[in-house]
Amino acid sequence: MRLLPRHWRVEVLWCSTSGHVTPADQVAVLRPQDDALGIDRDAGSRLCRCLRCDDWINVSNPNQPESKFLPEPDQLPRPERGKALEETLVVRGIAVIRGLHCLFFSLTVIAIIIFEWGLPGLRDEAQTLVESAGSIAESSRPGNSLLVSGLQKLSDLDAEVALRLLGLALGYAILEGVEAVYLWRGKRWAEYLTVIAIATLLPYTIYALVEKVTVFRLVGLVLELAILGYLVWTKRLFGVRGGNPALERVIDEDTDWTRLHRSAPVRPLATPKSGHPD
Numbered sequence: 001m002r003l004l005p006r007h008w009r010v011e012v013l014w015c016s017t018s019g020h021v022t023p024a025d026q027v028a029v030l031r032p033q034d035d036a037l038g039i040d041r042d043a044g045s046r047l048c049r050c051l052r053c054d055d056w057i058n059v060s061n062p063n064q065p066e067s068k069f070l071p072e073p074d075q076l077p078r079p080e081r082g083k084a085l086e087e088t089l090v091v092r093g094i095a096v097i098r099g100l101h102c103l104f105f106s107l108t109v110i111a112i113i114i115f116e117w118g119l120p121g122l123r124d125e126a127q128t129l130v131e132s133a134g135s136i137a138e139s140s141r142p143g144n145s146l147l148v149s150g151l152q153k154l155s156d157l158d159a160e161v162a163l164r165l166l167g168l169a170l171g172y173a174i175l176e177g178v179e180a181v182y183l184w185r186g187k188r189w190a191e192y193l194t195v196i197a198i199a200t201l202l203p204y205t206i207y208a209l210v211e212k213v214t215v216f217r218l219v220g221l222v223l224e225l226a227i228l229g230y231l232v233w234t235k236r237l238f239g240v241r242g243g244n245p246a247l248e249r250v251i252d253e254d255t256d257w258t259r260l261h262r263s264a265p266v267r268p269l270a271t272p273k274s275g276h277p278d
């Protein structure tokens, strides 16, 4: 499943924010066999190839090189690129959504505590915050009617129900926080956790939507289904489309490092580009 237009190169986008990966810019001497990674030019500069985006970057020769020669091919950097990098970008986008949900539920936990057991002077502000949280909860967890409706009428609920609401909000904050952190770090088990959590709550989400259609519930359902579909289909969870072995084979096709380390893309010798590799 390709989410970016074909003419967009995710490697260029990534390098523009994280910097290029140019091992040739930190060695004292470039040998003839290194010409796929870097080549000396006149006036103390050299062209260094980025191993992520394949661009050639014009840099000054290093004043304090880290080593005399480039390491052996199996010691060279192997940055993510191609399909692997595109998937990392999308999964990190999902992690950001989960992180925002975690922040929202954490604030809700604090607001419930202040409203029920906190300082009387802050009770009105906490009630306003909790009541507005009910609308956002409709898109974050539309299937949980207790949480969604309870937040909107907290002042009418007894302490026991408020305690259950607190437990739910805290549980979601922890779940979304764990998903956010470990999706960002690229852990496959976090992708499974995300899918299982969505699938478990999906019947309740659909029931809530059948009961009453709101924009928040509809947006929440569409977003959750899109995340579930993307993770299962593209990340090949639960053995779908050959599972993880098939996914690794596809990614390996983009990153044949033996070939990538030895074959140079066309060098722009006529009009070199300036840049600042990391």
Ligand SMILES: [Zn+2]
Pocket (backbone or CB within 6 Å): 011, 015, 019, 020, 021, 050, 051, 052, 053, 054, 055
């Ligand atoms: Zn680059």
